[in-house]
Amino acid sequence: MTKLLPATIGPLLVNETNLSRAWAKIFLHILDHSGHEITPLVLSLTGFDNDGAPKQEENLYAALDKLLSSKKQRTIEDVAYTIFPQRMWKIANGDRAKLFALYRDAFPRYQAMNPKGNNRGLYFERLISYGRGRCEGNQLEWIISQFNSRPGVRRSMFQASVFDPERDHIPDAQLQFPCLQQISFEPTPEGLVINAFYATQQVLVKAYGNYLGIAQLGAFIAHEMKTKLVRMNVTVGIAKVMDLSRNSPDMLPLIAAARECIASEK
Template sequence: MTKSGSPRLIEASGLSIAWGHVLSVLTAPGCTEISPLTLSITGFDNEGYPVENQNIRAALDTWLEITGKRGCENVAFTIFPERYYLLAQGNRAEFFEMYREAFQRIQELNPQNNRKGSYFQRLIDFEGGGKGFNQLEWILAEYERRPSGRRSRWQATAFDPYRDVSRTSLQEFPCLQQVSFTFSETNGLIVNAFYATQQIIRKGYGNYLGLSRLGRFMAHEMGLKMERLNVFVGVAQADDLKKTDPDFLAMMAVIKAELQNAPVPA
């Protein structure tokens, strides 16, 4: 069993390829976790959406469905609810209000998963109840007011010690601690996300998809282009699974075949 204590940097173009390279390292014989992991993803299209490899995505979605895990879209929704943004037709204020109202119903329908909130809810309604502090709106309004100056302004937190410090052995939420935003010299937005731990196989892809969509939204509102997503993980884990399971091996066969045609990561 390998538990790496040396920093591991993986940089790749395209969300699917980047995730696939992390999974390839993590599922090597004897390896159970990477600690710490820095994943840097580039490769966003002209509209700011992450480039995906449809074969890898389909293979993962199939495995998640077979094993009864939450799908990529479901996980991504917790970080950025894309369908509400589309319903609001790009109207920022309407988008935020629509989600605030909807989340109270979402919480009632699924209290087990949403009892403490969700990531996007913490970002726009930190205290909860539909009247909490909207961190994203503050960042966007402040950027519109004065885009230069102190760069530490551009950050938002999902972790609340008053609600989240716990002695429970397993806590699903929140693993994402914080997101921050910085800017490149080419008018690009760079999103940084910080995780204490991350389940790479069942949640990693959906996490990166949601973070990429969040970045696209913020870049659009700032008049920038989404350029890079950096994910810092204290402990990247391979989940509790059997690496010899036929369904898992079938998924890995697809991923390895696609990675052979992709550039070797840094």
């Protein structure tokens, strides 16, 4: 039987135009309440530039990245890269077929570099190499090609799965992957909306990179659909901060940066 942890925090909706402020509000909401879990969390983000990049605050980003590095956790960029390989997209120079080929070639090396963390796959790998389905399992290629092939394509077609019961319904006590279960894309007259659902999410060590990676994925899909990214919605069943030490000296700079980030909104 699953052990239920006490003092969960009720639902939270964060509607923001700045990614750093959005993350800071989520983090501080947990920090300022008893308990360490928000159940559920809904983030809705707008304010993207013409290239689909979200607004961010440098001080908050740097403070979080410094803490993650000190704890030997993946950096924000590294977490984002698991969802969308932004650096590789730049190398591909706007050629999505080249992007997909480069990533497939590189994926065995990514697994070898972190066999424990990546042995079951990575998010972008599941999206373009699911193992079965149309376009040889490349769900993103199917979505883009169907959208571009003809007008009036049903909107329910534009969704991609990460979680796979055949591979992921296993009895392990802990499983790092996949927490992100599904992504959908909604073309609107104003632009593209990307939606993502997480069963659970680690706010301190993963969430910021998760949000950045989803935004970058949305910008990529918008580019290929010849539109712009206008909104990102992320729903999290359980958003949690594990081993939260509110008065730990190494946490104080991040807490200060988060509060400063929120204060800058006023």
